[in-house]
Amino acid sequence: MSKIWLSSPHMGGTEQDFVNHAFVKNWIAPLGPNVNGFEEDIQRFSGAKHAAALSSGTAAIHLALDILGVQQGDYVLVQSFTFCASVNPIEYLGGRPVFIDSENETWNMCPRALREALAHFEQKGELAKVKVILPVHLYGTPTNMSEIMLIANEYNIPVVEDAAESLGATINKKHTGTFGSFGVYSFNGNKIITTSGGGALISDNEEQIKLARKLATQARDDAPHYQHSMVGYNYRMSNICAGIGRGQMEVLSNRVDQRRANFERYQNIFKKIGWEVSYQIERAGVYSNRWLSAFYFDPEIFGEKFREDLRLFLDELNIESRPLWKPMHLQPVYEHCIYFGGDNNAERIFDYGLCLPSGSNLREDEWVRIEAGILAFSNKMS
Numbered sequence: 001m002s003k004i005w006l007s008s009p010h011m012g013g014t015e016q017d018f019v020n021h022a023f024v025k026n027w028i029a030p031l032g033p034n035v036n037g038f039e040e041d042i043q044r045f046s047g048a049k050h051a052a053a054l055s056s057g058t059a060a061i062h063l064a065l066d067i068l069g070v071q072q073g074d075y076v077l078v079q080s081f082t083f084c085a086s087v088n089p090i091e092y093l094g095g096r097p098v099f100i101d102s103e104n105e106t107w108n109m110c111p112r113a114l115r116e117a118l119a120h121f122e123q124k125g126e127l128a129k130v131k132v133i134l135p136v137h138l139y140g141t142p143t144n145m146s147e148i149m150l151i152a153n154e155y156n157i158p159v160v161e162d163a164a165e166s167l168g169a170t171i172n173k174k175h176t177g178t179f180g181s182f183g184v185y186s187f188n189g190n191k192i193i194t195t196s197g198g199g200a201l202i203s204d205n206e207e208q209i210k211l212a213r214k215l216a217t218q219a220r221d222d223a224p225h226y227q228h229s230m231v232g233y234n235y236r237m238s239n240i241c242a243g244i245g246r247g248q249m250e251v252l253s254n255r256v257d258q259r260r261a262n263f264e265r266y267q268n269i270f271k272k273i274g275w276e277v278s279y280q281i282e283r284a285g286v287y288s289n290r291w292l293s294a295f296y297f298d299p300e301i302f303g304e305k306f307r308e309d310l311r312l313f314l315d316e317l318n319i320e321s322r323p324l325w326k327p328m329h330l331q332p333v334y335e336h337c338i339y340f341g342g343d344n345n346a347e348r349i350f351d352y353g354l355c356l357p358s359g360s361n362l363r364e365d366e367w368v369r370i371e372a373g374i375l376a377f378s379n380k381m382s
């Protein structure tokens, strides 16, 4: 039996035409018409005024933090429950990550814990060192942005939204990534659409996106020779990858529909077998892209070992599932950092949560196997 993957690339069909065009015109470089076209596609789709296509989502976060002035010893308040790429760029700049717990509803940055952190730095007289607030729209479900922005504006601290997993997700029809000073998208191979590897930085601030593009090309000044007045990076997206991205943008709305349909399908399976499974809530006006179908198996209902037993059971059937992101404050590399633990939701969700196969390209025969696997496990447990 072939392996059923958690989330694999799903081409729409026109990607190779864009890539071929790059070959025909010899635009085999980190610039060219596909890069420009892809940036316009992202702007049109997200509603952001400006976008820079980059080599990865991690690069986009790095540039956003650099442009917002994060330096040695500065603090960045970041959701602990996330992938390490949200946090590593803080370290690249010599900054200090400060981890914030998640709220129970969305599993994203808890506004109360964020307030606690800000009160702590205010009391220590270190508020000026808090340079950025960095929430994440995990698994494609939007963070409570109205609360987060209210707090950020009250303290006058810029927000960088890690929307790497939430392309296509909206709050009152406004796209995730467009609420803060900067938004970050990722087009890695497992994301809702992919360029094989890539990312984008979006903003309404034209000067800052221009600066991002400059920094991403070794900060070359406008001169016939190579002149540099700043330290830059090599972070631009290749015109080949951007070609894949242009084709993928044509099917992005379908991909959101397909991922949401997956999520509903799991909900129906659980209903049928009477499992009371919880998940990230869409508050009024919120539209998740349900990038990964992620569920929480409350130990009080299912028992301590249920999640891991289910994962191993599916693994035996060659069906890939995966525990949720391990919170950053528990990672050996970040254990020494400050953590505002709130209600300790991040650890609890990590302990009992599971991502199930979520590809937009899951076939009907694969769904039959997944459903049969879950039913068999349910029978075994009862």
Ligand SMILES: *Cc1c(COP(=O)(O)O)cnc(C)c1O
Residues within 6 Å of the ligand: 055, 056, 057, 058, 059, 082, 083, 085, 086, 136, 162, 164, 165, 185, 186, 187, 188, 197, 198, 199
């Ligand atoms: C994928 C991801 C990133 C980083 O994107 P890359 O393109 O892989 O560098 C950042 N944050 C989160 C939450 C992600 O899932």
